[in-house]
Amino acid sequence: MVADKSRRRFLEAAGAAALASGLASHTFAGGPQEKSGGASQKTPALRPFGFVIHGGAGTIERSRMTPEREKAYRDKLSEALRAGFEVLNRGGACLDAVVAAITLLEDSPLFNAGKGAVFTNAGTNELDSSIMDGRTLKAGAVAGLKRVKNPILLARLVMEQSPHVLMTGDGAEIFAQQKGVELVDPKYFYTEERWQQLQKAKDAEKSPPPKRSKLEREAFSLKADSAFDEHKFGTVGAVCLDKAGNLGAGTSTGGMTNKRFGRVGDSPIIGAGTYANNETCAVSCTGDGEYFIRTVVAHDVSAQMQYGGKPLAQAAESTLERVAKIGGTGGLIGIDRQGNFAMPFNTSGMYRGWIGPEGEPHVLIYRD
Amino acid sequence: MVADKSRRRFLEAAGAAALASGLASHTFAGGPQEKSGGASQKTPALRPFGFVIHGGAGTIERSRMTPEREKAYRDKLSEALRAGFEVLNRGGACLDAVVAAITLLEDSPLFNAGKGAVFTNAGTNELDSSIMDGRTLKAGAVAGLKRVKNPILLARLVMEQSPHVLMTGDGAEIFAQQKGVELVDPKYFYTEERWQQLQKAKDAEKSPPPKRSKLEREAFSLKADSAFDEHKFGTVGAVCLDKAGNLGAGTSTGGMTNKRFGRVGDSPIIGAGTYANNETCAVSCTGDGEYFIRTVVAHDVSAQMQYGGKPLAQAAESTLERVAKIGGTGGLIGIDRQGNFAMPFNTSGMYRGWIGPEGEPHVLIYRD
Numbered sequence: 231m232v233a234d235k236s237r238r239r240f241l242e243a244a245g246a247a248a249l250a251s252g253l254a255s256h257t258f259a260g261g262p263q264e265k266s267g268g269a270s271q272k273t274p275a276l277r278p279f280g281f282v283i284h285g286g287a288g289t290i291e292r293s294r295m296t297p298e299r300e301k302a303y304r305d306k307l308s309e310a311l312r313a314g315f316e317v318l319n320r321g322g323a324c325l326d327a328v329v330a331a332i333t334l335l336e337d338s339p340l341f342n343a344g345k346g347a348v349f350t351n352a353g354t355n356e357l358d359s360s361i362m363d364g365r366t367l368k369a370g371a372v373a374g375l376k377r378v379k380n381p382i383l384l385a386r387l388v389m390e391q392s393p394h395v396l397m398t399g400d401g402a403e404i405f406a407q408q409k410g411v412e413l414v415d416p417k418y419f420y421t422e423e424r425w426q427q428l429q430k431a432k433d434a435e436k437s438p439p440p441k442r443s444k445l446e447r448e449a450f451s452l453k454a455d456s457a458f459d460e461h462k463f464g465t466v467g468a469v470c471l472d473k474a475g476n477l478g479a480g481t482s483t484g485g486m487t488n489k490r491f492g493r494v495g496d497s498p499i500i501g502a503g504t505y506a507n508n509e510t511c512a513v514s515c516t517g518d519g520e521y522f523i524r525t526v527v528a529h530d531v532s533a534q535m536q537y538g539g540k541p542l543a544q545a546a547e548s549t550l551e552r553v554a555k556i557g558g559t560g561g562l563i564g565i566d567r568q569g570n571f572a573m574p575f576n577t578s579g580m581y582r583g584w585i586g587p588e589g590e591p592h593v594l595i596y597r598d
Numbered sequence: 599m600v601a602d603k604s605r606r607r608f609l610e611a612a613g614a615a616a617l618a619s620g621l622a623s624h625t626f627a628g629g630p631q632e633k634s635g636g637a638s639q640k641t642p643a644l645r646p647f648g649f650v651i652h653g654g655a656g657t658i659e660r661s662r663m664t665p666e667r668e669k670a671y672r673d674k675l676s677e678a679l680r681a682g683f684e685v686l687n688r689g690g691a692c693l694d695a696v697v698a699a700i701t702l703l704e705d706s707p708l709f710n711a712g713k714g715a716v717f718t719n720a721g722t723n724e725l726d727s728s729i730m731d732g733r734t735l736k737a738g739a740v741a742g743l744k745r746v747k748n749p750i751l752l753a754r755l756v757m758e759q760s761p762h763v764l765m766t767g768d769g770a771e772i773f774a775q776q777k778g779v780e781l782v783d784p785k786y787f788y789t790e791e792r793w794q795q796l797q798k799a800k801d802a803e804k805s806p807p808p809k810r811s812k813l814e815r816e817a818f819s820l821k822a823d824s825a826f827d828e829h830k831f832g833t834v835g836a837v838c839l840d841k842a843g844n845l846g847a848g849t850s851t852g853g854m855t856n857k858r859f860g861r862v863g864d865s866p867i868i869g870a871g872t873y874a875n876n877e878t879c880a881v882s883c884t885g886d887g888e889y890f891i892r893t894v895v896a897h898d899v900s901a902q903m904q905y906g907g908k909p910l911a912q913a914a915e916s917t918l919e920r921v922a923k924i925g926g927t928g929g930l931i932g933i934d935r936q937g938n939f940a941m942p943f944n945t946s947g948m949y950r951g952w953i954g955p956e957g958e959p960h961v962l963i964y965r966d
Contacts, residue, residue: 367892367924374766374860394861395888398742399767401860492742492769493762501869501894520763524735526869526897533901556735 275569276586279473281314282571283307283331283583285341286464287516287561290579292596303340304593307583310334311591314468319589324470324478324512325363325386332359332382332480335466339421341581342464344380347419347484349428355419357484358498359385364477364506371498374399377413378406382482385498387411395500399492424487431488464581465497467504467514469565477512477567479504479528486519495519501529508567510535511542516580517553517560525553531564543572550574643937644954647841649682650939651675651699651951653709654832655884655929658947660964671708672961675951678702679959682836687957692838692846692880693731693754700727700750700850703834707789709949710832712748715787715852717796723787725852726866727753732845732874739866742767745781746774750850753866755779763868767860792855799856832949833865835872835882837933845935847872847880847896854887863887869897876935878903879910884948885921885928893921899932911940918942 276282285307310331317327336344347355359381360371370389373396378384387409388397397405406413465483472478481504483497496503496519503519505528506512513528527549534545546564553560554576561575563582573582573594583593644650653675678699685695704712715723727749728739738757741764746752755777756765765773774781833851840846849872851865864871864887871887873896874880881896895917902913914932921928922944929943931950941950941962951961 362892369892373862392859393888394859395891396862396867398860398862401858405859489762490769491760491762491773492766494741494764494766499764499867499869500891501867501897505894520761523763523868524730524737526873526894529869529894529897530901533898534905536905537902538905 276471276565276571276584277569278471278587279318280471280565280569280571280584280586281311281318281327281331281468282470282563282565282573283310283314283335283466283468284514284516284561284563284573285335285466285581287559287575287577287580288464289577290581290595295595300595303581303595306335306338306340307581307593308591310468311583311585311593312589314470315585315589315591318470318472319587321473323474324472324476325361325480327470327472328361328468328478328480329382329386331468332466332482333380336380336382336482339423340464341466342424342484343466343482344484345419346421346424346464348424348464348487350485351428351432351488351490353428355416355484356489356492357381357419357482358494359480359482360498360500360504361385361389361480362478362500362504362506362512363389364479364508364512367507369395369500369504371396371500371504372398372402373494373498374492375402375406376416377403379412379414379418382480384409384411385480385482396498398494419484424484427487435488465503465516467516467563469506469512469514469563469571471512471565471567471569475508475567477506477508477565479506479512479514481514481516483516496522496527499523501526503528505529505532507532507536511545511564511566513546513562513564515560515562517562517575517577518558521553521556521558522560524556525549525558527553527562531562535566542566542570543574546572546574550576644839644933644939644952645937646955647686648839648933648937648939648952648954649679649686649695649699649836650838650931650933650941651678651682651703651834651836652882652884652929652931652941653703653834653949655927655943655945655948656832657945658949658963663963668963671949671963674703674706674708675949675961676959678836679951679953679961680957682838683953683957683959686838686840687955689841691842692840692844693729693848695838695840696729696836696846696848697750697754699836700834700848701748704748704750704850707791708832709834710792710852711834711850712852713787714789714792714832716792716832716855718853719796719800719856719858721796723784723852724857724860725749725787725850726862727848727850728866728868728872729753729757729848730846730868730872730874730880731757732847732876732880735875737763737868737872739764739868739872740766740770741862741866742860743770743774744784745771747780747782747786750848752777752779753848753850764866766862787852792852795855803856833871833884835884835931837874837880837882837931837939839880839933839935839937843876843935845874845876845880845933847874847882849882849884851884864890864895867891869894871896873897873900875900875904879913879932879934881914881930881932883928883930885930885943885945886926889921889924889926890928892924893917893926895921895930899930903934910934910938911942914940914942918944
C-alpha cells in the first residue's frame, strides 16, 4: 500500500529529519521531533552542506490524494533535491543549487510556479519570483511576468546583471529579452487543472454567503478558493548552505487563483517571501501572501535570530505565530550557517524536503 | 566637460556622504538633538501626539540652493506638517494625518512624488506608494501607476477596501477606477525641471567614464544622476503618533530618474520603505531603493527595537549603518509610541520636519 509505504518513509524521514525545531513539538508537524523524544532533542543539522525545498503549503490532505498524484509529487520533489545536491556536492554555489531545483519545479505542472501557475481573474498567468545571496546581501526579484518560462532565472539576472532589485511587468520582460532569457507564448502556462480551479473560484464568488459586505465577500472568495484548491499556496522555494558556508534562498510562484488588479503577494518581496543573510539564515515562504508581507516574515525570522538570539527553529516558529495572530496561514523553510534547518507550517500540509551530504532526498507532505 | 563636471560633483557628493553613517550627534542633523547638546542628550519627544515628515534625502547643499527655492521647500513642508497637525489635534487617526500631509506633497512639483515625479527612461512617470497601520498591521501599496494623481490615496484604498496589500500597474489603475480615485492624463506629471533631469541623465549615460563594464556604467549612471540631481531621492513620507496612541506610516515616490524595466524601489515595499507596528515604531524611508530593499530597512528598525531592546534613535542609526555598509545612502524618519522620533540620514541633506501638540512646525534641510 502506498499509504503504508509513505507512512514508513515518513517515519524513516522523521528520524533523519528530526531536525527542526528543538522546540515545540508541532514545528515538524507531527514529525521527527515527537518521535525523537520532544522538545529538548537536538536538531540533526545538514553539514557541511544542505538543501531544503518546499512546493507550497495549504489544504493538503491524505484522504483527498491519489497514490499516483502523491507519487508524482514525491518524485518531482526528490528530483529537485537531487539537482540541488549535485551542485552542492561538487562544491558549487548556493544560488546555482537554488536555481537548479526551482527551474525543475517551475517546469512541472504540479506546482503553482512556472508551467503550473494558477490563472488570474482575467484568465492570464502572472508569475513572480525572487532570489537572495546571503554572502553579499544582493537580491533580485521579478513580478507580473506573463511570458518568462523560468522566473527564477530572470530574478537572478536582475540581481547579477542590473543595478536593480525588483523589476515588474512588461519592463521586466524587456530586460528578459535583452538578456536572452527564454520567453514563451502565454499559452505555455495553460493547464486544464488550473483553468478549472479558476472557474470554480469564479463560481464561488458568484454565490457568496448572504449578508456580507463586498470586502467580506472578496475575503470570503479567497477562503472559498482554498476550500477546493489544495494547491492554493503551491509556491515553490529553496534554501541552501553550500560547502563554502554561504547561504542563499529563492522563491517562485504563480500567485493566487483568480487574482485581480495586478495583485502581487510575498514571493517577489525581499524580506517577506525570501531573505538570506550569512549572519543568520536563509528563508523561503509560502502562504497567504498578504499576511506574509504584513509580518515581513523572512526577515523577521532572521531578525529574531540576530537581535533576539533565538535559534533558527525557535525564530521560525515565533514568526509563524505572528502570522497566525493576524489570521494568516502558510509555512516556511529556513536553514542556518550551521546547517540547522526548519520547515514549520500551520496548514494541514506542506510539500517539503531536504537533502544533506549523504545524498538521500527526504520528502514530506502531510502534517502527520 | 560633462564627464569632468559630473565626476567632480560625484566626488563632492562622496565627501559629503562620507559623513555617512555616523552615530550619535548628527542623528538629528542639526535638529533638536545637536542644539540641545549632543549625543547623550535625550531626544525631545512629541507627546501626546506627533507628526514627522520627509521630502527626500540626497545631495542637498546650501551653496546650490537659492533663497526662493529654499523658502518654497520650507513653506510646503510646513504646510504639510500643519495639515497633519490639524487632523491629530482634533483627535483624528494617524493615517488620516499621513494621507493629508502626503497628498499635499504629492500635489507639489517640488518633490519626487505625484505631480513632481521624475521621468523613466521611456519618458513616462511611474509612481509608487505604501501605507501601514501600526494598530492592525494592515497595509496597502501600489507600484507602477501612470495615471493616479495621488498614489497614497490608492494605497490606502488597497489596504481598506481590498483583501490585498500590493497592486501593480494597469491592474492597480483598474482598481482605482472602480473605487473612484482621481485619474489624470499622464501629461499632468510633466514638469520641465524633471524632463531636463532625464535628458541630463541620458547624456551622462552616453558618456560614461572609460574602462568600465556595462554593469559598472549602469551603476555609475545612477551615481552620476545624483551628481546633478539634488532631488534624486525626493520621495516623501510621513510617520505619526495619534492621541489614541496609534502609530502609522506612509511613503510616496516617483522612483528614480531614467529608470527602466519596470524598476520598483523600496517605497511601495512594506518592510523596506514603510513599516508601522504599535509594539515598536512607524518608519518611512528615502534613499537608494535597492539598498533599502536589501536591508529591509523599515522593518529592521522595528526589529532592533523589538528583539534587540534598542531605543528608536539607536535602532534607526544602526539600521542606516547596515545600509551604508553595503554601499547605500539615504535616510529615514521614525516615531515610537512614546513620541520619541528620529530622522537620521547619511547624505548631505534631507528635507524633514516635525510638529507636536504645540502646533509649531519645525523644518530642516541640510546636515548643519
